């Protein structure tokens with residue numbers, strides 16, 4: 001029996017998909033514009049982003065009040081995740097996407113992406129910093145996330161033929177961007193997403209059923225799935241394999257070539273700003289989606305870094321109007337290295353080497369290895385958790401939790417949910433200690449290490 005909610009879900013999905021289809025041709029063609037065309041495009045995009053932020057957001061309007069309409073990026077103050085979370089309702093473009101309403105809608109969804117009316121999809125993230133964030137996306141913004149990865153595939157290995165079966169192996173929760181993108185833009189009625197906390201045998205069986213042509217997968221799962229293919233248990237023939245969310249494990253590219261005959265298409269994305277850079281399958285490294293957003297790699301003092309230099313942060317400004325959360329020079333704690341060699345694919349878009357700053361370590365106890373997502377998915381379901389750190393102990397985990405001022409956090413619920421998740425993932429009878437803290441310890445570089453491995457005896 002089909003319920004009306006099911007029909008509505010399909011209708012909403014189709015609305016998002018139609019938005020993506022409407023722009024696919026132009027977005028693919030844009031990869032081959034000249035540097036001069038691109039420079040004009042960027043100037044226009046930046047000016048439109050500033051004008052839009054001022055028009056829809058009182059917070060931006062106040063901060064940008066002293067600046068001319070033609071202000072250059074370097075003249076505009078940066079903003080942090082703290083700014084965003086503390087001023088959310090004065091930044092968001094539509095009151096329907098207030099933090100309270102986004103949270104209420106998120107609490108009501110279970111196995112489907114979270115929509116606000118037919119117009120927005122809401123995703124959550126722990127992000128690099130371990131602080132939970134809530135991010136609404138408009139239809140056009142969310143279609144842009146999908147297109148900014150898939151256009152490089154369409155222009156390269158897919159040869160203009162849209163992918164028919166987009167499948168992800170990643171987050172269980174459709175509140176996470178990776179799963180939400182696959183569910184919204186994946187094939188109708190089919191299985192579009194396999195959670196990384198299923199057993200490998202279940203994931204393999206699922207992928208064999210679906211036969212994805214575009215597979216989006218947590219980077220740490222690529223070597224595991226490649227091994228399953230070489231062993232003959234996984235029998236898929238993807239045209240594109242796009243690792244996300246984690247740094248590439250060593251040997252990952254070679255393993256994908258052996259298993260599927262494809263060059264991995266790496267992507268560097270965030271739940272708040274979308275896909276900053278995407279691989280093109282012609283060479284290692286990723287093209288910055290510089291017609292869609294301004295990406296500024298900077299050092300610890302905020303000065304631009306040059307080719308070959310490692311950044312301390314990245315500032316990102318998604319271009320144009322039409323974003324639910326306008327971000328202007330938004331700070332990400334990511335280390336990137338700009339490249340200056342031209343790409344053999346012919347696109348003049350500049351490139352970044354691999355991203356090294358988004359490491360989530362696997363949790364390891366002797367023979368037991370648990371994906372960090374098992375913990376992330378529990379933590380991110382609690383609105384009261386502002387940030388956290390998990391330390392692997394010989395008999396379980398110690399978890400520092402910094403509660404949010406706005407929401408209640410229930411340490412007993414966290415305790416029982418983490419115990420259940422770790423047990424299910426293969427750690428028998430784990431000890432789980434939750435500590436409330438005023439701030440989570442950071443490294444000398446100001447970074448938060450979300451998962452601290454068991455200290456090794458040396």
Ligand SMILES: [Zn+2]
Nearest residue numbers: 280282343345
């Ligand atoms: Zn290229």
